[in-house]
Amino acid sequence: MRLASSPADIAIQTAKTRQSLQRRPQADLPGTLFKWLLISFTGFAIAFLGVLVVVMVNDGWSVLSGRLSGFLSNGFSQRSAQDAGVWQGIVGSVQIGIATALFAIPVGIATAIYLVEYATGGWFARAVELNVRNLAGVPSIVYGLLGLTVFVKTLDGFTQGKTVIAGGLTLAAMVLPIIVITSVEALKAVPQGIREAAYGVGATKWEVLSRQILPAAVSTILTGTVLSLARALGEAAPLILVGAATGFISFGDSNFLETFTGPFTALPVLIFNFARQPGEDWSANAAAASVVILILVLMINGAALYFRNRFEKKW
Amino acid sequence: MVETNNLNESAREEKKTTISLSPTISSMATRGDESTADPSAAEVIFDVEKLDAFYGDFKALSNVSLQVYKSQVTAFIGPSGCGKSTFLRCFNRMNDLIEGARVEGTIKYRGADLYDEEVDPVEVRRRIGMVFQKPNPFPKSIFENVAYGPRLSGLKKSKLAETVEKSLRRSALWDEVKDRLSASAYGLSGGQQQRLCIARAIAVQPDVVLMDEPCSALDPIATARIEELITELKSEYTIVIVTHNMQQAARMSDQTAFFSVALDSHGSRTGELVEFDKTETIFTNPNDSRTEAYITGRVG
Numbered sequence A: 001m002r003l004a005s006s007p008a009d010i011a012i013q014t015a016k017t018r019q020s021l022q023r024r025p026q027a028d029l030p031g032t033l034f035k036w037l038l039i040s041f042t043g044f045a046i047a048f049l050g051v052l053v054v055v056m057v058n059d060g061w062s063v064l065s066g067r068l069s070g071f072l073s074n075g076f077s078q079r080s081a082q083d084a085g086v087w088q089g090i091v092g093s094v095q096i097g098i099a100t101a102l103f104a105i106p107v108g109i110a111t112a113i114y115l116v117e118y119a120t121g122g123w124f125a126r127a128v129e130l131n132v133r134n135l136a137g138v139p140s141i142v143y144g145l146l147g148l149t150v151f152v153k154t155l156d157g158f159t160q161g162k163t164v165i166a167g168g169l170t171l172a173a174m175v176l177p178i179i180v181i182t183s184v185e186a187l188k189a190v191p192q193g194i195r196e197a198a199y200g201v202g203a204t205k206w207e208v209l210s211r212q213i214l215p216a217a218v219s220t221i222l223t224g225t226v227l228s229l230a231r232a233l234g235e236a237a238p239l240i241l242v243g244a245a246t247g248f249i250s251f252g253d254s255n256f257l258e259t260f261t262g263p264f265t266a267l268p269v270l271i272f273n274f275a276r277q278p279g280e281d282w283s284a285n286a287a288a289a290s291v292v293i294l295i296l297v298l299m300i301n302g303a304a305l306y307f308r309n310r311f312e313k314k315w
Numbered sequence B: 001m002v003e004t005n006n007l008n009e010s011a012r013e014e015k016k017t018t019i020s021l022s023p024t025i026s027s028m029a030t031r032g033d034e035s036t037a038d039p040s041a042a043e044v045i046f047d048v049e050k051l052d053a054f055y056g057d058f059k060a061l062s063n064v065s066l067q068v069y070k071s072q073v074t075a076f077i078g079p080s081g082c083g084k085s086t087f088l089r090c091f092n093r094m095n096d097l098i099e100g101a102r103v104e105g106t107i108k109y110r111g112a113d114l115y116d117e118e119v120d121p122v123e124v125r126r127r128i129g130m131v132f133q134k135p136n137p138f139p140k141s142i143f144e145n146v147a148y149g150p151r152l153s154g155l156k157k158s159k160l161a162e163t164v165e166k167s168l169r170r171s172a173l174w175d176e177v178k179d180r181l182s183a184s185a186y187g188l189s190g191g192q193q194q195r196l197c198i199a200r201a202i203a204v205q206p207d208v209v210l211m212d213e214p215c216s217a218l219d220p221i222a223t224a225r226i227e228e229l230i231t232e233l234k235s236e237y238t239i240v241i242v243t244h245n246m247q248q249a250a251r252m253s254d255q256t257a258f259f260s261v262a263l264d265s266h267g268s269r270t271g272e273l274v275e276f277d278k279t280e281t282i283f284t285n286p287n288d289s290r291t292e293a294y295i296t297g298r299v300g
Helices: A007-021 A029-066 A068-073 A087-118 A123-135 A140-154 A164-188 A192-200 A205-233 A237-241 A267-276 A280-311 B002-019 B023-031 B084-090 B121-127 B142-152 B157-170 B174-180 B190-202 B220-233 B246-252 B279-284 B289-295
Strands: B044-055 B058-069 B073-077 B101-109 B128-131 B208-212 B238-242 B255-263 B269-278
Touching: A029 A068, A029 A280, A068 A087, A068 A280, A087 A123, A087 A164, A087 A205, A087 A267, A087 A280, A123 A164, A140 A164, A140 A237, A164 A205, A164 A237, A192 A205, A192 B128, A192 B190, A205 A280, A237 A267, A267 A280, B044 B084, B058 B084, B058 B238, B058 B255, B073 B084, B073 B246, B084 B208, B084 B238, B084 B255, B084 B269, B121 B128, B128 B190, B142 B157, B142 B190, B157 B174, B157 B190, B174 B190, B190 B208, B190 B220, B220 B238, B220 B246, B246 B279, B255 B279, B255 B289, B269 B279, B269 B289, B279 B289
Parallel strands: B058 B269, B073 B238, B073 B255, B128 B208, B208 B238
Antiparallel strands: B044 B058, B044 B101, B255 B269
């Protein structure tokens, strides 16, 4: 390139350079369009959720503002919408959640660890993984049928028939594939370099697993597990099939532990029952109960977030 | 320290007396250059005989025989896909971690067959440490990275700090990290991370350190520091290093093995050992025309 000699030449060169570097409005049209497409879809998703919450709160407002404490502490009442409450549903959902977690989390995580760390690459592991993935897509009502046949009837010696334990086992069977899959992905995401480094200084398989791989994967496993439990808490269909009470139930004098083997109900089942009844008042109850279940799920997710941040030390 | 020296001396003397009796070693000695020190006077750490390595049905490495001597740097060079990394990972049974990987032939470590049924790969890896191509510190603090190995071998808590400091000093990292031992290892630069990995490897006081292209992810200055470090470490450890970089092999190593890729009758690619000799010989007067072509930059 010719060297600019005079100040005038230099000025012209500078002007040319400046112009060629200038931002053109049409330079990245596809990129800009794509960005706005993404923004609009995200907005749609948020708006959808927002409308759902607003409608729910609005419909249930008469209950939520008028008789919240009664609604939370009363039992189910067939007689009048004004007396109906969700206390038994809250207790039932919490119990079922505990039972589901107790059954599903250890089994699910153990299965995932076996598949990733011990049965690596073999046809058995591949076959199991494929089937587990398919199971995750099975409709919940099918798990309800399974629960009725296996947990309520065949295993009634253990579950005592239509109880919280039977319901918890049914939902555990439902979320098990999801827990297995998310845990498998979490374990596979731990870099191979970490495994090799640990083996390289003479760690045994157990030492590699317990001190390196599980700590690295635990927060992802926890997130997936909690999400699946939240999904289980929202299920009504399988619980109705395994015999969740749809009418008033009395806990009598039994304590919290004894109610695990008594008749039970759950929040989604109550919502289903409220919604079946004719009249505005019952719809308001259904909406208010939906808000309660939403808050319950939010609390669980919040707890998971808290524990995740405590477990996970960012490096 | 004094004790080990005595041991080494007596071992070396023993070797000298047996040289004339050993046909393989004496034939090597006649092939080698007479003017320089005889490498076979050193103690043999690894004795590899007719080793084949497979991944499933794929034969990655065919018929390799060589010796690795005590307190020397042995370099493996050769083009990509020649099986040199596979070969290195046979020395501490790291290939056991790969599904379908197996070997035929023998690797003897101080006379014991590494692939004997009775051999525990965990014990092998405690004695034969490894540094990998990409720096791979644990997602933990600098201290915990180095302390991990010694803690596994049951070192007392009171001695841990001392061992960590010694290892970090030995890997020329101490001055840079002594004020932030509890900080994340991920905050270090690539070269520092690799020196941390070397510190982690030597913290368990291994007999041998295997290095798989330890400088390939580093800039020239970090590379120079690691090379300097390796040269220092060989007084205490036997080092086997895989490298892409021929100048590196020429600068640092005492023995060099050149691997190449051969096509077999079915057209599948298998790595083979072309030539193994003193580094000086390989780089100034190679026996095989393929070695010469590679080191002069005509192929590869």
